[in-house]
Amino acid sequence: MVTVLETxxxxxxxxxxxxxxxxxDGVSLTVEQGEFVGLLGTSxxxxxxxxxxxxxxxxxxxxxxxxxxxxxxxxxxAELSLHRQKNVGIIFQSFNLVSTMSAAENVALAMxxxxxxRREREGHATxxxxxxGLGGRQTHRxxxxxxxEQQRVAIARALSNNPHLLLADEPTGNLDSRTSREILxxxxxxxxxxxxxxxxxxxxxxxxxxxxxxTVTMLDGAIISDLAGSRS
Amino acid sequence: MTFRDTxxxxxxxxxxxxxxxxxTTMGVAIGIAxxxxxxxxxxxxxxxxxxRFTKSGMFDAINVMPGSVGQITFGPGAxxxxxxxxxxxxxxxxxxxxxxxRELTDEALKELAAMExxxxxxxxxxxxxxxxxxxxxxxxxxxxxPMGVRGEGAFQAIPYGxxxxxxxxxxxxxxxxxxxxINDQDPKGLIGQSLTLNxxxxxxxxxxxxxxxxxxVGIVERETGPFAGAxxxxxLMVPMAKAKEIFASSLATAQALMRDPTKTSRPYPSAVxxxxxxxxxxxxxxxxxxxxxxxxxxxxxxxxxxxxFIILDIVLSLIGSIALAVSSLGIMNTMVMSILxxxxxxxxxxxxxxxxGDIRRIFLIEASAIGFFGGVTGVVLGxxxxxxxxxxxxxxIQQQGGTPGNLxxxxxxxxxxxxxxxxxxxxxxxxxxxxxxxxLDPIQALxxx
Numbered sequence: 001m002v003t004v005l006e007t008x009x010x011x012x013x014x015x016x017x018x019x020x021x022x023x024x025d026g027v028s029l030t031v032e033q034g035e036f037v038g039l040l041g042t043s044x045x046x047x048x049x050x051x052x053x054x055x056x057x058x059x060x061x062x063x064x065x066x067x068x069x070x071x072x073x074x075x076x077x078a079e080l081s082l083h084r085q086k087n088v089g090i091i092f093q094s095f096n097l098v099s100t101m102s103a104a105e106n107v108a109l110a111m112x113x114x115x116x117x118r119r120e121r122e123g124h125a126t127x128x129x130x131x132x133g134l135g136g137r138q139t140h141r142x143x144x145x146x147x148x149e150q151q152r153v154a155i156a157r158a159l160s161n162n163p164h165l166l167l168a169d170e171p172t173g174n175l176d177s178r179t180s181r182e183i184l185x186x187x188x189x190x191x192x193x194x195x196x197x198x199x200x201x202x203x204x205x206x207x208x209x210x211x212x213x214x215t216v217t218m219l220d221g222a223i224i225s226d227l228a229g230s231r232s
Numbered sequence: 233m234t235f236r237d238t239x240x241x242x243x244x245x246x247x248x249x250x251x252x253x254x255x256t257t258m259g260v261a262i263g264i265a266x267x268x269x270x271x272x273x274x275x276x277x278x279x280x281x282x283x284r285f286t287k288s289g290m291f292d293a294i295n296v297m298p299g300s301v302g303q304i305t306f307g308p309g310a311x312x313x314x315x316x317x318x319x320x321x322x323x324x325x326x327x328x329x330x331x332x333x334r335e336l337t338d339e340a341l342k343e344l345a346a347m348e349x350x351x352x353x354x355x356x357x358x359x360x361x362x363x364x365x366x367x368x369x370x371x372x373x374x375x376x377x378p379m380g381v382r383g384e385g386a387f388q389a390i391p392y393g394x395x396x397x398x399x400x401x402x403x404x405x406x407x408x409x410x411x412x413x414i415n416d417q418d419p420k421g422l423i424g425q426s427l428t429l430n431x432x433x434x435x436x437x438x439x440x441x442x443x444x445x446x447x448x449v450g451i452v453e454r455e456t457g458p459f460a461g462a463x464x465x466x467x468l469m470v471p472m473a474k475a476k477e478i479f480a481s482s483l484a485t486a487q488a489l490m491r492d493p494t495k496t497s498r499p500y501p502s503a504v505x506x507x508x509x510x511x512x513x514x515x516x517x518x519x520x521x522x523x524x525x526x527x528x529x530x531x532x533x534x535x536x537x538x539x540x541f542i543i544l545d546i547v548l549s550l551i552g553s554i555a556l557a558v559s560s561l562g563i564m565n566t567m568v569m570s571i572l573x574x575x576x577x578x579x580x581x582x583x584x585x586x587x588x589g590d591i592r593r594i595f596l597i598e599a600s601a602i603g604f605f606g607g608v609t610g611v612v613l614g615x616x617x618x619x620x621x622x623x624x625x626x627x628x629i630q631q632q633g634g635t636p637g638n639l640x641x642x643x644x645x646x647x648x649x650x651x652x653x654x655x656x657x658x659x660x661x662x663x664x665x666x667x668x669x670x671x672l673d674p675i676q677a678l679x680x681x
Binding site for chain 2: 115
């Protein structure tokens with residue numbers, strides 16, 4: 001087993017005026033390659049903060065955070081952007097597509113930052129969108145797509161630089177239940193067929209139990225339970 | 233991220249906000265147009281001024297004097313040497329004569345003529361003579377005129393008669409005033425008449441009265457100017473060779489040679505060195521000074537005028553820069569607005585792997601693209617406005633009886649410089665917004681609506 005993620009006593013403190021908010025207060029978590037982890041908790045439990053730290057969008061206050069044996073706490077901002085480019089693909093609740101770009105351009109944008117030549121990234125973007133069931137929607141702008149379709153574009157974008165680790169922050173939070181199941185089925189497929197390690201933040205224990213191998217529950221910045229879930 | 237992709241993304245972003253981009257670009261264009269227009273006006277005026285004076289034949293001439301009057305300098309160079317009293321006019325100041333001081337002998341003139349960039353060398357010769365015409369006589373100074381000044385300065389157009397046919401032609405020319413003094417009613421009628429010139433000569437040590445008859449071949453209008461030999465006009469003019477003949481045989485020469493037996497000929501009091509082009513005047517002047525002569529030229533004054541034009545250019549460009557300063561604030565404003573609008577997009581780009589540097593470069597390139605397009609448009613705009621003003625001004629100048637010319641000059645360096653400057657200013661204006669965009673916290677930016 002290859003360890004993808006390992007945190008030791010990870011802390012993230014924010015200063016809010018005079019008081020200090022302990023968003024993460026000593027989290028130790030290990031994720032192996034090929035796992036599908038559901039990260040549960042109420043809002044303010046620290047699950048999104050943990051995901052942002054793993055994504056390299058934020059820096060830990062204390063503790064270690066190793067991804068593929070590289071310590072994110074020690075990285076410069078340029079190294080962090082490389083980490084976001086190569087190691088992780090991020091999927092957001094609100095899709096976060098660039099509204100002025102077509103589906104294909106949104107997918108290609110991530111490869112542009114990675115320095116992939118134009119022809120190659122255009123070809124790869126088409127391929128990814130085809131594979132994800134959006135073959136006919138390449139040139140559509142986000143506002144011309146349904147929520148489920150937008151999230152598929154975002155997933156294609158997350159996959160574009162072929163990362164090992166997918167991070168999903170409430171990926172179905174803005175979708176109806178039918179579309180939610182489609183998206184989660186797609187993620188499960190990516191996990192089982194393509195071997196992607198997935199960490200998914202959700203506040204819905206039923207969804208986590210249904211699709212994830214393992215559910216980690218957080219409360220007040222700490223992990224309160226870590227269970228191997230049932231595989232359906 | 234490659235430069236090409238950054239450029240593509242930047243241009244794309246500009247294209248997304250066409251109205252705002254074109255308004256900002258027009259702002260820059262107007263700033264550049266006013267700056268380029270002002271500088272172009274400064275250059276145009278300078279060209280007009282310098283061009284006209286250079287054609288007058290005054291700026292390619294260097295007046296050379298013996299080194300013993302070395303301290304007499306004209307123009308700005310003299311100021312550094314202290315007050316008037318120290319310039320060597322006083323008799324007690326012999327110590328200031330340079331060690332290698334030389335006199336203007338025929339050999340020295342040949343040496344000067346052999347220098348690089350030198351077109352012609354001739355002495356400034358003015359010999360006193362008694363002029364007789366139909367029984368009346370008066371004393372005058374006959375100036376030697378070299379053949380080289382034919383067609384230059386005052387000799388460009390000769391109202392009556394012609395220029396000398398050859399250097400040793402037995403002939404003289406008169407200025408129009410001098411001719412009128414002889415014959416007020418019909419100066420033109422003097423052409424073909426002869427004057428008799430008398431001067432005191434020394435022949436084998438005895439003083440004699442020499443006489444020379446010379447027909448009047450031309451009458452020239454006097455042009456105001458201090459240098460007779462450099463193309464100006466004296467009352468009475470004879471060919472240079474004739475003047476030399478009179479000079480060599482004159483009593484004054486004999487007396488001078490008697491005082492100093494080491495000399496075989498009497499040195500000239502001053503000479504004129506003509507250079508091939510006015511640009512080399514200064515270099516040649518410096519060399520002549522090093523050779524042990526004293527030299528000055530109107531080029532010194534021209535340098536002063538050029539300095540004045542530089543100040544004019546600076547003032548004009550400062551006026552022009554005001555518009556550019558305003559438009560650079562316009563760029564800043566546009567960029568800050570655009571960052572505010574695109575905050576979420578910047579967050580997305582960072583989240584999917586865009587580095588701070590990538591974001592900064594995208595915005596810097598957007599700013600410089602505005603600068604580039606604004607610069608190009610501005611130069612074109614400035615040129616058009618300049619042509620229109622020029623057209624109007626020339627109509628007015630012609631009505632006033634002046635010669636029309638180009639008041640605006642737009643050399644290639646100004647075109648390139650204006651566009652380059654526009655890009656540089658825009659980059660500068662974009663630095664702060666681009667830095668702000670690069671420093672955005674991705675998490676905050678992604679929460680932004």
